[in-house]
Amino acid sequence: MANRSSSSLRSRNASSSTNTGGLNLSRAQEKEQLETLNNRLAVYIDTVRRLEQDNKELKSIISSYSDTYEVETSKVKQLYERELEDAKKLIEELAREKSRLEIDGEKSNAESQDALAKLVRKERELRAAEGRLKQYETEIGDLKARNDALGYDANRKTDENVVTRNSRINLHALLFADSNNLDALIEAIKLTRNLPGVNQSQLFTSAIRVALRLNQSDMIDWLIKEIQENRIQLDIRIKKYLDAHLLSKGLDPLNIEAYKSQNKNEKDSISSASDDYDGMNILLSL
The missing domain is CATH 1.20.5 (Single alpha-helices involved in coiled-coils or other helix-helix interfaces)
Known part of the structure; x- marks a missing residue:
């Protein structure tokens, strides 16, 4: 300007x-x-x-x-x-998150290692289980075969049981018959007890056999007592025979033959009775 x-x-x-x-x-x-x-x-x-x-x-x-x-x-x-400030906080949060993720990662790694070890162990157990399964299948097959055999045996046993049942029925019938026979033999023994010239050894033998089959201990004891008494009577007869034999030595020649014949019959009777009683004793000892 x-x-x-x-x-x-x-x-x-x-x-x-x-x-x-x-x-x-x-x-x-x-x-x-x-x-x-x-x-x-x-x-x-x-x-x-x-x-x-x-x-x-x-x-x-x-x-x-x-x-x-x-x-x-x-x-x-x-x-x-x-x-x-937000960025710093975010960085701090990210750092904490990173630390947490690292810890979680280590934990996950450890868990994965454990899971891997468990998987390996489970695989071994699975293989072992498969082996046991095959073994069990084999055993099951054997058991089935045994079961079939047992079924066959059971059927056979059933048939045998039927036969056994029939045999038992027959046995009961026989036992009933034996019981009746035993009663009849006892009566025969009692009736012929005092009859002279009757040989009771066969009656005793039959009675003992029936009593043993029936397992009647009281009757067996009674028979043993009777046998012992008859044995005593037999000993008396033997003594009489010996006395008669000694007496025959002093007879005249005419009567010697008659005494010899009588003594021979008595000797045979005594020998037969003695053998029968020995057989009964052997039977009782069994």
């Missing part, structure tokens, strides 16, 4: 010099030039004022921008700080 003023003064001085120096210039021209200069100066002044106003507005805008910048910068800084 100072340059413009100095320029106008120089122009004015030059024009003054020109007016002074030149006789042809008129005052109207000078006035016109002055008006032109004044107009130009007014234009300059208006321009300066307008520029100053624009400058104030620009300063206000700049100040507003500066305030906005500071506010926005503060907001951005606060936002950055918050994000930084």
